[in-house]
Amino acid sequence: MKKLMMLLFPFLLLQSCSYITVLRTRELNAVRDSLALQIAALDKKNSGRQQKQDELLRLIRADQQLRFSEVKMQIAEIGSSLSETQYRMSKIYENTSDVQKQLEARLAADSAAATTQSSEPEYAISCEDLTSIDAAVHGRELL
DSSP, X not given: OHHHXXXXXXXXXXXXXXXXXXXXXXXXXXXXXXXXXXXXXXXXXXXXXXXXXXXXXXXXXXXXXXXXHHHHHHXXXXXXXXXXXXXXXXXXXXXXXXXXXXXXXXXXXXXXHHHHHHHHHHHHHHHHHHHHHHHHHHTOOOO
């Protein structure tokens, strides 16, 4: 019986190891299936989050494009306004220059007229003085 037990012992030992291995394999398969389900759920959750982020990114980019377009239009308006202002300034400068030239011409004409008018009375006075001096020297009467 002892021999029989000795012969059956390795067989029983192998049989129990194999049973433990089967149990462990079933347990690992259950864990694997559970992890696969968790991974699938997390993947689905991440996919949903990724779609939301993609949509937000698309909206942000569209908003940026709109703002860039508005800024471009404002820059164009400023450039147009600047060109118009420069054109008006050049016209004002031309008109101011023309008025300045006309003013200088008037001043020169007024100055020449004033010089002519002031020199005529002096000439008239000096002629009268000479006539009276001449009459006094020669003894003539003044006319």
